Amino acid sequence: MADIPKSWKVAPPKAWKLTTPEELVKDTDHRRYTLGLEKGWLRTAPDVEIKPGMHCHAALPKRLEDVGMPNPRTWSVMDEDWKLPKNWKEIILEGFKDRLERFRSFKLFMDICVRCGACADKCHYFIGSADPKNMPVLRAELFRSVYRKYFTTAGKVLGPIAGARELNIDVLKEWWYYLYQCTECRRCSVFCPYGIDTAEITLMGRELTNLLGLNIDWIAAPVAFCNRTGNHMGIQPHAYKDMIEFFLDEIETIIGYRIEPTFNRKGAEILFITPSGDVFGDPGTYTAMGYLMLFEALGLDYTWSTYASEGGNFGLFTSNEIMKKLNAKMYAEAKRLGVKWILGGECGHMWRVVNQYMGTMNLDMAEGSKMEEPVSPITGTKFENARSTKMVHITEFTADLIKHGKLKLDPSRNDHLKVTYHDSCNPARAMGLLEEPRYVIKNVCNNFYEMPPNTIREQTFCCGGGSGLNAGEDMELRMRGGMPRANAVKYVHEKYGVNKLACVCAIDRAVLPNTMEYFVPEVDVTGVHELVANALILEGEKERTVDLRGEPLPGMEDSEDV
Amino acid sequence: MDLKSLLLQKKSPIVKKWCDVVLSTYPQQSQKFLRKQKDQFANPVGRTIFEGIESIFDELLHEANADKIALFLDNIIRVRAVQEFSSSQAVGFIFGLKKVIREELEREILKEGVTEELGAFDSRIDALALLCFDIYTQCRQKIFDIRVKEVKTRSERLLQMAGLAYELPEDYEHPGKGGDLKEGQVNNKC
Numbered sequence: 189m190a191d192i193p194k195s196w197k198v199a200p201p202k203a204w205k206l207t208t209p210e211e212l213v214k215d216t217d218h219r220r221y222t223l224g225l226e227k228g229w230l231r232t233a234p235d236v237e238i239k240p241g242m243h244c245h246a247a248l249p250k251r252l253e254d255v256g257m258p259n260p261r262t263w264s265v266m267d268e269d270w271k272l273p274k275n276w277k278e279i280i281l282e283g284f285k286d287r288l289e290r291f292r293s294f295k296l297f298m299d300i301c302v303r304c305g306a307c308a309d310k311c312h313y314f315i316g317s318a319d320p321k322n323m324p325v326l327r328a329e330l331f332r333s334v335y336r337k338y339f340t341t342a343g344k345v346l347g348p349i350a351g352a353r354e355l356n357i358d359v360l361k362e363w364w365y366y367l368y369q370c371t372e373c374r375r376c377s378v379f380c381p382y383g384i385d386t387a388e389i390t391l392m393g394r395e396l397t398n399l400l401g402l403n404i405d406w407i408a409a410p411v412a413f414c415n416r417t418g419n420h421m422g423i424q425p426h427a428y429k430d431m432i433e434f435f436l437d438e439i440e441t442i443i444g445y446r447i448e449p450t451f452n453r454k455g456a457e458i459l460f461i462t463p464s465g466d467v468f469g470d471p472g473t474y475t476a477m478g479y480l481m482l483f484e485a486l487g488l489d490y491t492w493s494t495y496a497s498e499g500g501n502f503g504l505f506t507s508n509e510i511m512k513k514l515n516a517k518m519y520a521e522a523k524r525l526g527v528k529w530i531l532g533g534e535c536g537h538m539w540r541v542v543n544q545y546m547g548t549m550n551l552d553m554a555e556g557s558k559m560e561e562p563v564s565p566i567t568g569t570k571f572e573n574a575r576s577t578k579m580v581h582i583t584e585f586t587a588d589l590i591k592h593g594k595l596k597l598d599p600s601r602n603d604h605l606k607v608t609y610h611d612s613c614n615p616a617r618a619m620g621l622l623e624e625p626r627y628v629i630k631n632v633c634n635n636f637y638e639m640p641p642n643t644i645r646e647q648t649f650c651c652g653g654g655s656g657l658n659a660g661e662d663m664e665l666r667m668r669g670g671m672p673r674a675n676a677v678k679y680v681h682e683k684y685g686v687n688k689l690a691c692v693c694a695i696d697r698a699v700l701p702n703t704m705e706y707f708v709p710e711v712d713v714t715g716v717h718e719l720v721a722n723a724l725i726l727e728g729e730k731e732r733t734v735d736l737r738g739e740p741l742p743g744m745e746d747s748e749d750v
Numbered sequence: 751m752d753l754k755s756l757l758l759q760k761k762s763p764i765v766k767k768w769c770d771v772v773l774s775t776y777p778q779q780s781q782k783f784l785r786k787q788k789d790q791f792a793n794p795v796g797r798t799i800f801e802g803i804e805s806i807f808d809e810l811l812h813e814a815n816a817d818k819i820a821l822f823l824d825n826i827i828r829v830r831a832v833q834e835f836s837s838s839q840a841v842g843f844i845f846g847l848k849k850v851i852r853e854e855l856e857r858e859i860l861k862e863g864v865t866e867e868l869g870a871f872d873s874r875i876d877a878l879a880l881l882c883f884d885i886y887t888q889c890r891q892k893i894f895d896i897r898v899k900e901v902k903t904r905s906e907r908l909l910q911m912a913g914l915a916y917e918l919p920e921d922y923e924h925p926g927k928g929g930d931l932k933e934g935q936v937n938n939k940c
């Protein structure tokens with residue numbers, strides 16, 4: 189028999205390697221994790237390998253042009269060349285210096301970390317990924333090391349011995365990669381004895397990299413749209429109104445009559461602002477229907493605005509200036525319409541901006557307006573906590589109504605639900621909104637179960653998709669980050685049969701259904717005011733047979749209307 | 751002594767070493783945390799590994815009920831399927847058990863003459879690996895499904911509003927045999 193020609197012996201492609209099982213477990217590629225955690229400085233080695241599923245797409249140039257941000261161009265994260273300006277290093281160092289001078293907290297956070305490690309294992313991304321660079325202290329160290337090199341004497345002189353490192357392109361890429369693996373949720377800061385807030389370091393880091401045009405599209409697009417039409421989706425006023433009309437149709441089939449809210453009405457007492465996610469994305473839409481039904485039941489003198497048609501503010505994830513600009517429309521619209529105060533819907537980061545920054549940032553916009561300390565027209569309660577911002581959270585408003593017995597409720601309509609509550613990071617940690625949502629839920633649902641204490645309230649776990657990371661392309665990252673939350677939900681599902689996860693954040697409502705589907709598919713996600721509206725008895729309504737989602741109410745399964 | 755008794759006798763070191771195999775697939779700097787933090791909510795990945803591996807080992811020794819094993823495996827694999835692993839790395843830890851058993855029971859296996867039994871037990875481990883592979887693939891498939899669904903829910907309301915979403919009329923009769931849709935299949939939205 190003829191010999192098999194040599195050329196037949198094709199070598200397997202390089203990427204394929206036959207491995208023994210022992211090698212399989214030993215050979216896991218840990219190249220990315222070469223950190224010297226031994227003693228002394230935490231040494232970071234820039235050897236980042238950017239992986240698909242773990243990052244968001246680069247921003248389209250048009251988005252940056254729309255808001256006048258630097259270096260608009262087409263680029264791709266996976267490309268070697270990020271098309272940076274030639275003097276990128278100067279730009280970063282200049283920007284770094286400028287921010288150290290302008291933001292005292294940033295300077296402080298660069299200096300005072302004692303590397304005690306209390307924050308190290310508190311980040312949901314670290315817990316879900318076991319990637320050491322997701323330890324908050326190391327995430328910050330990526331920046332501190334550069335800070336030491338260029339802005340401290342010890343670092344300048346001693347270099348690596350003082351934990352300092354040069355800024356180069358690999359360091360920059362590593363910064364960027366890990367800046368977008370932080371949801372700015374601030375869980376780590378709860379555990380830091382010095383109150384160091386790694387979220388603020390991430391905020392500054394993103395500002396800095398944005399100076400080079402390293403924005404992601406999932407943030408830059410909503411910013412550009414919001415800048416133009418007032419909301420993240422770029423929806424124009426008539427379409428916004430159409431969408432709400434659509435809800436009114438659905439509500440009519442449920443309660444038997446049509447309700448008629450107003451839009452852009454001058455002279456209304458209250459302006460209502462909610463994230464556009466409530467208006468355009470399920471299951472937030474049911475929460476929006478909930479607001480409409482609640483206000484109808486109260487006969488509230490309020491108006492929607494098709495201009496201030498977005499509560500969310502992706503400027504928070506972009507830069508201080510953009511955040512301020514996008515936020516300004518709230519007061520501008522309140523002034524234009526002549527309202528007394530603003531009622532805000534269920535949103536997460538919107539409340540961080542409103543509660544922590546809006547008053548000092550934009551209150552001058554309200555000068556000469558009719559705005560005053562908010563008072564509930566139904567109960568007379570003064571919302572002293574909102575005296576400076578003039579804006580009240582809807583669960584504060586509703587909790588007050590319930591406390592004063594102003595709502596007719598039939599919680600048994602929610603009897604098919606076993607509910608738990610996910611504290612959304614920003615309302616919980618940035619405004620201390622812990623009791624009101626729980627009070628409301630317990631009054632509209634008969635079955636409520638808390639998740640374990642170290643996963644709720646101030647210690648709540650992020651959904652894994654906040655701060656503009658709820659894109660589709662970074663699904664692996666989201667799942668890693670959402671895992672600690674899902675794990676706690678799974679626990680109450682198995683222990684008590686929980687089947688509903690309530691929250692007060694539009695991003696949660698977009699992100700958590702998918703996290704649940706992956707980890708605990710038996711649990712569904714809802715906004716709090718969807719639950720409220722299901723239990724709410726409106727004057728003159730027909731006998732309800734279905735809930736807001738068109739599903740039969742308990743005991744109504746055989747009803748003809750269903 | 752039969753193999754089962756030997757394995758039961760050495761259960762604790764075997765389970766410990768097998769857990770080490772799984773832990774060794776994680777970055778060194780994180781292993782201490784995964785090992786030490788005992789709170790299941792503060793350290794879900796670590797606790798799932800420890801509890802899962804022990805339960806799987808028990809089940810392998812006794813009934814080897816695939817449904818039960820699949821549950822424990824699922825808990826471990828579901829996270830690994832989205833972590834920093836290639837497919838083979840995500841499921842490869844299963845084979846570590848073979849090595850661990852040989853290390854722990856090297857002399858006893860020869861002395862008690864249970865090599866044949868060991869062969870049979872090895873096949874159980876192989877079957878376990880195949881099960882792992884199925885679970886891993888399902889997890890990855892789920893991720894893709896979720897991505898597609900997410901795009902759909904995000905735009906559904908807008909499409910409806912723009913009159914672009916196509917819904918079948920309520921009285922629509924699904925095509926019978928030979929049609930595109932089978933009994934119980936609905937395709938009322940596109």
Ligand code: SF4
Pocket residue numbers: 310311312313322323324327369370371372373374375376377386387390
């Ligand atoms: S702010 Fe949240 S996401 Fe960022 S490092 Fe801290 S815990 Fe992690």
Ligand code: SF4
Pocket residue numbers: 300301302303304305306307308324325379380381382383384
């Ligand atoms: S807890 Fe605070 S001081 Fe301790 S390592 Fe973390 S950031 Fe530094």
